[in-house]
Amino acid sequence: MTSDPWFLIIACTIATYVTRFAGHTILSRFGSVHFRVEAALEAVPVAVMTALVAPSLVSRGPAEAAALVVAALVALKLQMTATVAAGLLAVVAFRAILY
Amino acid sequence: MDEASHTVKDELRDGFGDTVPVLVAIIPFGALFGALAAESGMSVAATVAMSAGIYAGASQYLMLDLIGQSAPAWSIILAVFVLNFRHVLYSAALGRHMDAFRPTGRYFAFFFLADPLYALSEKRRRVRWLRPAYYMTSALALYCIWIAATFLGALFGGLIENPATYGLDFILPLFFVSLTMAFRKSSNFLPTVLTSGVASLAAWATLGGTWPIMIGGAVGLVVAAVLAKPENRQDKGEAS
Structure with missing residues (x-):
């Protein structure tokens, strides 16, 4: 290790905390926002989470991609625990079949 | 249920109830982080401090990876800042629905605003409203479990021989698919x-x-x- 881990931990803690409050600090200076900004803010969970997960559709392999599709379909009907469990079963099963 | 009949107790119960499935999903991810950190030579105290301070799974994995590559400190801090930049959108979007929080309370609350808490809170305020009791119940449950899982992983992680066998290495993408589908x-x-x-x-x-x-x-x-x-x-x- 070239740098002191404690220095890194403190610096990254501060950097992360700044990202967690800065959006509110900036936006709360504006009284009301344009309806398009409003729509973009409403879309934050969907847009950001999709962008987070999309690379794992192709970066891992066909078994993992298929398991993500299974999880998305199960999520149409069932809650989170069942969705994650079904996805885990699917990834183990597809890996056994495909690899 | 109307506003008056919805007590703090209901908020606590809902907050905890909605969070339990997420807790189940993040335990293996936290434990795996603890195990990898210990394996890479990080002390248990430093490993737990990463989870308690940075409290962002993907960034913590990235830090381990970059430390392992002996990357310069400034590049590690920059990479973590860029990876976490999405949080700017979280507090911008959620902050407008936190009227029930005191101004200082909001800044305390934002410390815990990781991906799962953001998803739960957004969903909550869309179906009902967002109150501090609900938010902090969920926040503290997630935070404590994340730290506990990291700690146990750092101590006993060597016992999990191959996480891939159980598909545990893939739990996080599945979890994000489930969070996305909730919207x-x-x-x-x-x-x-x-x-x-x-x-x-x-x-x-x-x-x-x-x-x-x-x-x-x-x-x-x-x-x-x-x-x-x-x-x-x-x-x-x-x-x-």
């Missing part, structure tokens, strides 16, 4: 998912690094803004 009844869900997904994949294939999150997220937001109609501004897009 499937939001307005313009499909165009947002498709465009941010395609943009994220394109950025992954060409630029790599943390670009897929930045570019994919930005494209999805722009599409949502372009598709918005003035008369839809009150449409909250009920989460199911």
